[in-house]
Amino acid sequence: MRALALGRVVARRALSGVLVLWGAATITFAALHTVKGDPALVLMGGEEANPSPEALAAVREEYGFDKPLWVQYGIYFSRLLHGNLGDSYQQHRSVLSAIGIQLGPTIVLALSTAVVAVVLALAVALATAGRGPTVAGAVNAVTTVLSSVPGFVLGIALLFVFSALLPILPSAGNAGAASLVLPVVTLALPIAAHLVQVLQPELDEVLEQPFILTARTRGASVASTKIRHALRHCLMPIATMTGFVVAGLLGGAVLVETVFSRQGLGRLATAAVSNQDLSLVLGVVLFAALVFVLVNLAVDVVYSLLDP
Amino acid sequence: MTSLVSDPTLLPSPPDAAGTAPVPAPPSAAVTAPAGTPETAGRAASPRRRAWRGAAARITVSLSGVFLLALLVAALFPGLLTRQDPVAVTLGVPLSPPSAGHPLGTDEAGRDVFSRLVHGAGASLGIGFGATLIAVVGGALVGLIAGLGNRLVDGFFMRAVDCLVAVPDLLLAMIVITVSGAGVVTALVAVGVAGIPSVARIVRAQTHQVRVSPYIEAARILGLSRTTVALRHVLPNAFRPLIPAVALRIGGAIGAGAGLSFLGLGAQPPRPEWGAMISTGRNFLVNDPLLVLWPALAITLTVLATGTLGRALKRRLEGRDLA
Numbered sequence: 001m002r003a004l005a006l007g008r009v010v011a012r013r014a015l016s017g018v019l020v021l022w023g024a025a026t027i028t029f030a031a032l033h034t035v036k037g038d039p040a041l042v043l044m045g046g047e048e049a050n051p052s053p054e055a056l057a058a059v060r061e062e063y064g065f066d067k068p069l070w071v072q073y074g075i076y077f078s079r080l081l082h083g084n085l086g087d088s089y090q091q092h093r094s095v096l097s098a099i100g101i102q103l104g105p106t107i108v109l110a111l112s113t114a115v116v117a118v119v120l121a122l123a124v125a126l127a128t129a130g131r132g133p134t135v136a137g138a139v140n141a142v143t144t145v146l147s148s149v150p151g152f153v154l155g156i157a158l159l160f161v162f163s164a165l166l167p168i169l170p171s172a173g174n175a176g177a178a179s180l181v182l183p184v185v186t187l188a189l190p191i192a193a194h195l196v197q198v199l200q201p202e203l204d205e206v207l208e209q210p211f212i213l214t215a216r217t218r219g220a221s222v223a224s225t226k227i228r229h230a231l232r233h234c235l236m237p238i239a240t241m242t243g244f245v246v247a248g249l250l251g252g253a254v255l256v257e258t259v260f261s262r263q264g265l266g267r268l269a270t271a272a273v274s275n276q277d278l279s280l281v282l283g284v285v286l287f288a289a290l291v292f293v294l295v296n297l298a299v300d301v302v303y304s305l306l307d308p
Numbered sequence: 309m310t311s312l313v314s315d316p317t318l319l320p321s322p323p324d325a326a327g328t329a330p331v332p333a334p335p336s337a338a339v340t341a342p343a344g345t346p347e348t349a350g351r352a353a354s355p356r357r358r359a360w361r362g363a364a365a366r367i368t369v370s371l372s373g374v375f376l377l378a379l380l381v382a383a384l385f386p387g388l389l390t391r392q393d394p395v396a397v398t399l400g401v402p403l404s405p406p407s408a409g410h411p412l413g414t415d416e417a418g419r420d421v422f423s424r425l426v427h428g429a430g431a432s433l434g435i436g437f438g439a440t441l442i443a444v445v446g447g448a449l450v451g452l453i454a455g456l457g458n459r460l461v462d463g464f465f466m467r468a469v470d471c472l473v474a475v476p477d478l479l480l481a482m483i484v485i486t487v488s489g490a491g492v493v494t495a496l497v498a499v500g501v502a503g504i505p506s507v508a509r510i511v512r513a514q515t516h517q518v519r520v521s522p523y524i525e526a527a528r529i530l531g532l533s534r535t536t537v538a539l540r541h542v543l544p545n546a547f548r549p550l551i552p553a554v555a556l557r558i559g560g561a562i563g564a565g566a567g568l569s570f571l572g573l574g575a576q577p578p579r580p581e582w583g584a585m586i587s588t589g590r591n592f593l594v595n596d597p598l599l600v601l602w603p604a605l606a607i608t609l610t611v612l613a614t615g616t617l618g619r620a621l622k623r624r625l626e627g628r629d630l631a
Contacts, residue, residue: 016470023471031483137361148611150563152570152583153604156590164594251476255567259590270571273482274490281486289474 006304013300017293024289028282029076033069035278040065043279045089085286086279090272095283098268105174106257106264109183110249117188117245121195122234126226129203139200146193151252155186155259172261183260187252191245198237206233235306242299250288369620372613379610382429392423394580403596415585415599416592417578424580425602431581432610435496435565435574436558442500443561444554447507448547454508455515455546456538466512469505477502477564485573492581495574499564503557510553514546521545552625555618559611566607582607 035042040059044051060066064075079086085095128139146154159182163171170179206212207230215225254266265284272280382389392410398418406413412421454465472480481498488494518524519542527537568574569583577584582603589599 019467020471020474023467024474027471027475028483031487035487133357133361144615145612148559148563148615149608150567150611152567153586153608156586156593156600156604160593160597160600164597247473247476251478254478254482255571258571269479269482270573273486273571273573276486276489278486281482285475285479285483288476288479289471292474 006301009304010297010301013297017297020293021286021289024286025077025080028286029073031282032076032278038065039063042276043086043089046276049089051089080286085283088272088277088280088283090275090277091280095280098280099265099283099287102263102265102268105262106253106266109180109187109253109256109262109264112180112184113187113191113249113252114245116184117191117195118238120188120192121199121238122231124192125196125199125203125234126231129200129226129230130207136200136204139196143193143196147190147197149190150255151186151190152255152259154189155182155256158182158186159259174263179260179262183256183262186256186259187249190252191248194244195238195241198241199234202233202237203230206230236303239299239303239306242295246292246295250291365620368616372616375609375613376617379429379433382426383433384430386423386426386430389426390420390423392420394423394427395419395578403592403599412602413596413598416588419578421599421602424585425582425606428580428582428585428603428606431492431569431575431579432562432566432583432607435492435499436562436610436614438496439498439500439503439561439565440554440557442497443503443507443557444550446501446504447509448511448543448550450504450508451511452515452538452543452546455512456519456534456542462512465508469508472502472505478567481564481568482573485568490573490576492575492579495565495568498568499561502564503561507550507553507557510550511546514549515542518542518545548625552618552622555621556615559614559618562614563607563611 032039032043040056040063041047041051043059043063044056062079064072067075083096085099087094088098091098124139128135149157159171162169162182169181170176171182173179203226207226212225212229215229216222220228250265253264254269256262257264257266258270265287269281269284271277272284386394396419398410398414398420401410401414402416402418404410404414404418410420410422412425415421415424450465450469454462454469457465477499480502481495484498484501485494488497524537524541527541532540565574566581566583566586569581570587572584572587575581575584577588585603586600586607589596589603592599
């Protein structure tokens with residue numbers, strides 16, 4: 001029975017995810033056709049790139065730019081379904097392989113950040129919940145400031161303190177775990193601040209429930225009550241916020257990778273926009289949408305396992 | 309309706325997050341309710357402490373208001389605050405320390421930092437307010453149509469919003485910039501468009517609540533046209549809860565715009581803009597950290613101030629105390 005219900009949830013969410021991807025692809029198709037002038041020329045890097053007439057003709061042929069719009073739409077989709085995101089004129093390789101090369105460092109950055117953010121948020125929320133208005137006020141003030149500071153400003157502040165003032169951490173590059181510390185902290189602090197703001201009222205409410213008092217009268221310590229009973233109630237809000245966290249990570253990576261001169265998808269996207277490398281920008285967008293859909297699908301499965 | 313995200317209205321998105329994320333409860337009943345339990349006994353807020361907190365909150369709100377007012381003056385009449393030309397290069401004095409002529413010193417090209425800061429307020433506030441206007445008008449339109457339309461219309465528009473939500477705001481803005489080139493106006497439009505989905509979700513949810521209320525039914529029975537009901541009765545009532553979220557958006561939009569300029573995708577040199585100032589100042593971080601400090605402080609304080617006012621507005625509209 002339960003497996004069946006789970007299967008239904010997965011099927012429904014997967015369908016909804018496919019619709020989202022279809023929509024995102026339609027948006028990128030529309031973007032391709034809102035550019036001024038000849039889209040084939042834009043895809044090849046515009047006038048300045050001075051593409052050969054043969055190369056232009058090949059792109060026109062590939063995308064079917066001389067055919068009616070609905071045929072182009074069909075061609076675009078069949079290309080996407082075959083995993084063909086086009087070629088980056090700047091990188092001189094396919095968009096898919098350009099993304100593939102830069103993917104690793106960003107995944108490492110994003111996963112470390114997610115772990116650090118969630119652990120930090122849980123630790124702060126558990127340590128400060130139910131300690132009265134002064135502590136709650138202080139936590140609120142700190143989390144408000146942290147979630148207001150733009151990510152790149154926070155990154156530069158950390159870089160200045162821990163790399164220029166006290167030279168204990170590297171300021172740039174991808175070499176080793178030490179180079180990961182500042183970028184991860186920069187990305188994790190605002191996300192953790194956000195999570196704490198959601199978790200703290202939730203925990204305060206849970207700690208007033210009768211079963212907490214029951215546990216306490218049975219002789220459980222404050223710490224163990226919080227960890228064993230209250231922690232479980234934190235999982236749902238964290239799961240709900242996963243979408244926000246993922247989007248924040250992908251968007252934040254763009255700025256943080258630039259601040260700390262790291263290799264990765266964010267730098268790739270920034271360079272692509274600066275060079276007006278349209279197919280690469282659209283490829284990164286589609287990839288981000290795919291990641292968002294997959295992560296949310298995974299969260300929904302976990303969700304229905306936690307709360308059938 | 310199955311939606312990819314379980315409950316759109318509950319899901320905070322970065323720019324207006326502080327608005328939709330539950331703010332810790334007021335210091336009274338909720339936090340200290342289990343007064344008998346050992347860890348909270350004796351910590352109930354005394355009237356004196358509450359009065360003190362109220363005063364502190366009022367001071368913070370007033371300071372935020374004064375700061376934003378000063379920014380508004382800087383944005384509209386920069387000439388009142390500084391006589392220096394923000395792009396004029398004083399030869400021979402790059403990276404000079406504060407002096408009588410240059411209160412905050414000069415930057416790497418010998419331009420007056422204070423003047424650039426003052427003149428940069430226009431671009432930042434322009435992006436903040438302009439982008440928010442686009443997000444609110446676009447979002448209200450989409451949300452209203454979806455909320456009042458039949459299942460098919462609602463489904464179509466909310467699916468479209470789901471698609472936009474699946475792409476991070478910054479990347480969405482980057483598409484707009486790739487298609488139409490970098491610049492302040494493009495950045496404004498880009499940040500605004502990226503904000504439409506979350507506003508649309510709030511308005512739609514509100515519209516769903518309002519459309520079943522008795523006074524809307526009464527208006528329909530009285531024979532008012534659908535458009536009249538939508539614009540005169542549904543929109544104002546669905547819009548009211550959006551006001552604090554809008555105030556919080558402005559700060560987020562200012563941060564996003566500065567971020568784009570920092571990446572070199574917004575304001576183009578030599579135009580003074582805070583994000584762009586940070587981007588160039590970053591190269592002199594070790595020698596002259598103040599070059600980054602001022603614009604960084606300006607952005608952060610602006611976002612904090614708009615956030616503080618937004619939250620105060622939210623509490624006022626909810627009929628709660630400031631503290």
